[in-house]
Amino acid sequence: MATTVGKAPELPASLPTVPTAEAWRAMTPAARLNFQLRVLDALSDPAVLMSEGRPHKKTKTRTIDALGLHFKATGRVVYLAEEMAVLYPGEKPFSPDILAVLDVAEPADDERMSWVVVDEGKTLDLVIEVLHRGDRDKDLVENVERYAHLGIPEYFVYDRARQKIHGYRLSGPGAARYQRIVPQLGHYHSNVLDLELAILGNDLCFLAGEAELPGSADLISRLQGMIMNVEAKAEQAQAQAEQAQAQAEQAQAQAEQARAEGAAGALLTVLRVRGIDVPDVERERVLAQKDVKRIERWLEKAIVAGSIAEVLDEPG
Numbered sequence: 001m002a003t004t005v006g007k008a009p010e011l012p013a014s015l016p017t018v019p020t021a022e023a024w025r026a027m028t029p030a031a032r033l034n035f036q037l038r039v040l041d042a043l044s045d046p047a048v049l050m051s052e053g054r055p056h057k058k059t060k061t062r063t064i065d066a067l068g069l070h071f072k073a074t075g076r077v078v079y080l081a082e083e084m085a086v087l088y089p090g091e092k093p094f095s096p097d098i099l100a101v102l103d104v105a106e107p108a109d110d111e112r113m114s115w116v117v118v119d120e121g122k123t124l125d126l127v128i129e130v131l132h133r134g135d136r137d138k139d140l141v142e143n144v145e146r147y148a149h150l151g152i153p154e155y156f157v158y159d160r161a162r163q164k165i166h167g168y169r170l171s172g173p174g175a176a177r178y179q180r181i182v183p184q185l186g187h188y189h190s191n192v193l194d195l196e197l198a199i200l201g202n203d204l205c206f207l208a209g210e211a212e213l214p215g216s217a218d219l220i221s222r223l224q225g226m227i228m229n230v231e232a233k234a235e236q237a238q239a240q241a242e243q244a245q246a247q248a249e250q251a252q253a254q255a256e257q258a259r260a261e262g263a264a265g266a267l268l269t270v271l272r273v274r275g276i277d278v279p280d281v282e283r284e285r286v287l288a289q290k291d292v293k294r295i296e297r298w299l300e301k302a303i304v305a306g307s308i309a310e311v312l313d314e315p316g
Contacts, residue, residue, distance in 0.1 A: 056160070060082050066214065084096075087116045097129045140166060148170065151170065169191065260291070267299045274303075
C-alpha cells in the first residue's frame with residue numbers, strides 16, 4: 001500500500017527553519033554554532049520531544065549497540081546516532097530516535113552537535129523511530145510524509161506498545177512516496193543495513209541471515225561463559241594432574257616397598273644358606289627395614305659375616 005506524500009507537515013513554530021544551503025555557507029562559524037544551539041534548545045522542549053521512559057531509551061541504546069558492533073565486525077562504515085538533531089537546508093530540524101548514514105565513519109572523539117546536511121554533504125539513509133507511549137500520528141503519519149519528502153530511503157517504526165514493526169522504503173531515487181515494506185515470515189528487510197528487523201521476545205532485534213545480532217551484554221555474557229568454561233577445564237586438568245601425580249607417587253612407593261621386600265628376602269636367604277641363625281627380633285628388623293641401600297649393605301656383609309650381629313652392626 002502506497003502512502004501519498006504532499007508538503008512536509010509543519011513542526012511547532014518554536015523550531016527555527018534551517019537556512020538554505022547558500023545562506024548557511026555564508027554564515028560565520030559562530031553564527032552556525034548559535035543556530036545549532038537554538039535548535040537543540042527548541043528540540044529539548046517537552047512539547048516537541050517527549051520522553052517515553054526507560055523502555056523507549058533501552059530499545060534505542062540496545063539498537064545502536066548491536067548495529068555498531070555488527071558493522072565494526074563486518075568492516076562496513078556506517079554512522080549511527082541516537083536523538084541527534086538533523087538540519088536539512090530550508091526545512092524544519094528534527095531529532096529521530098536513530099539515524100544511519102552509509103560510508104561515514106564515526107571518530108572516537110565525535111564532536112558533532114547535529115547532522116548538518118550542507119556541512120556533511122550527505123543526507124540520511126535510514127531512520128528508526130521507537131513508538132512507546134508517544135504521538136502515534138507523528139511517527140506513523142507525519143514522519144512517513146516528512147521523511148519521504150526529505151528523500152530518506154528507508155524508515156522503520158518499532159511500535160513497542162503494540163509489538164509491531166512498520167517499514168517504509170522509497171521505490172528509487174527521486175521517488176516522492178514511500179512504499180510499505182512487506183514482511184517475510186515476520187521479518188522486515190532493510191536494504192540500507194542489509195539486515196532483517198524482527199520482534200523476538202518482545203524486543204526489536206536485527207538478524208544477519210538467521211543469526212540475531214548480539215549486543216555488548218550478550219558478548220560479555222558469552223565471554224564470561226567462555227572464561228568459566230576455560231577455568232573449569234583448567235581446574236579439571238589440574239585435578240587430573242594432581243591425581244596422576246598421586247598415582248605416580250603411590251606407584252613409586254609400592255615399587256620401593258617391593259624392592260625392599262625383595263632385598264630383605266634375599267638377605268634372609270643368604271643367611272639361611274650360610275647357616276647363620278636369625279632370631280625373631282632380628283628377622284623382624286630385617287623385614288621392617290624400608291631402606292633398600294641399607295639392606296644391600298647388610299647383604300654384602302652377610303656373604304662373609306659369621307653372625308647376624310656382624311651383619312646388623314649398624315644402628316637400626
